[in-house]
Amino acid sequence: MKTGIFIISAPSGSGKTTLVGRLLQELDGLHFSVSYTTRPPRGQEQNGKEYFFVTREEFQEMVRQQGLLEWAEVFGNYYGTARRFLDEALEGKKDLLLDIDVRGAVQVKKKIQEAVSIFILPPSRKELEWRLRHRSQDSEEVIRKRLQDAAQEIQGYHQYDYILINDQLERSAEQLQAIVLTERWRLQKESQAQPEPKALESMRALAESCLKERVQTRVQPILATFGG
Numbered sequence: 001m002k003t004g005i006f007i008i009s010a011p012s013g014s015g016k017t018t019l020v021g022r023l024l025q026e027l028d029g030l031h032f033s034v035s036y037t038t039r040p041p042r043g044q045e046q047n048g049k050e051y052f053f054v055t056r057e058e059f060q061e062m063v064r065q066q067g068l069l070e071w072a073e074v075f076g077n078y079y080g081t082a083r084r085f086l087d088e089a090l091e092g093k094k095d096l097l098l099d100i101d102v103r104g105a106v107q108v109k110k111k112i113q114e115a116v117s118i119f120i121l122p123p124s125r126k127e128l129e130w131r132l133r134h135r136s137q138d139s140e141e142v143i144r145k146r147l148q149d150a151a152q153e154i155q156g157y158h159q160y161d162y163i164l165i166n167d168q169l170e171r172s173a174e175q176l177q178a179i180v181l182t183e184r185w186r187l188q189k190e191s192q193a194q195p196e197p198k199a200l201e202s203m204r205a206l207a208e209s210c211l212k213e214r215v216q217t218r219v220q221p222i223l224a225t226f227g228g
């Protein structure tokens with residue numbers, strides 16, 4: 001069995017945490033990679049759960065020791081994926097889910113061509129602002145900053161295989177699951193010739209509706225709401 005590598009990126013407030021939470025609940029065999037970061041914990045975050053919180057020196061040592069599959073400086077802090085998460089996924093025959101930024105995604109794709117990348121987009125800037133406000137997690141200043149950063153991050157959408165426009169939550173959750181299941185099947189098929197199960201047909205159609213080439217015309221008006 002081949003290990004699938006799934007990369008998910010999104011501007012803050014798009015619904016990534018919600019969708020990834022649903023995916024991990026609904027599908028077995030997915031291993032979530034807990035990143036290393038130099039930013040301090042927020043709210044209820046626990047070391048080893050959301051992130052491994054380390055000092056800049058510890059992080060730089062990991063870079064020197066080549067312990068990171070990828071890393072990037074995001075908003076003034078370092079973030080990176082430990083190579084051992086990939087090794088553990090390979091050994092445990094599990095698929096690996098990476099929640100990383102655009103630059104990290106590009107590095108992983110360069111090293112692992114068959115990695116599958118998914119970019120989650122909000123339906124518009126207005127909706128993103130509404131979600132950030134209603135999440136009631138950030139100050140006004142932080143919300144402004146997140147909206148500014150979002151305008152920049154979404155420019156990188158074209159480097160992804162799939163674009164998931166998170167409008168209706170239920171549909172988006174189904175689409176994300178369909179992408180993972182379809183890609184899993186594609187990987188298995190490469191190692192064993194099997195006919196495609198009937199149930200996979202509709203799943204594949206749902207996944208393919210999110211392929212970048214298929215959503216291009218829907219993405220442009222969204223970018224326009226961000227001034228892009």
Ligand code: ADP
Pocket residue numbers: 010011012013014015016017018019131132134135166167168169170172
């Ligand atoms: P992220 O992890 O991308 O920062 P969250 O998962 O925290 O985003 O979602 C931001 C807010 O938007 C949360 O309050 C969440 O419940 C809400 N949300 C997520 N997806 C949708 C959706 N499709 N429609 C409406 N609200 C959503």
Ligand code: 5GP
Pocket residue numbers: 009010012035036039070071072074079080081099100101102103104105
């Ligand atoms: P936050 O501090 O809000 O949790 O995350 C900020 C950004 O860092 C998000 O875009 C998130 O995807 C990204 N990020 C988290 N972990 C990693 C990682 O290991 N590598 C890279 N490149 N980005 C990461």
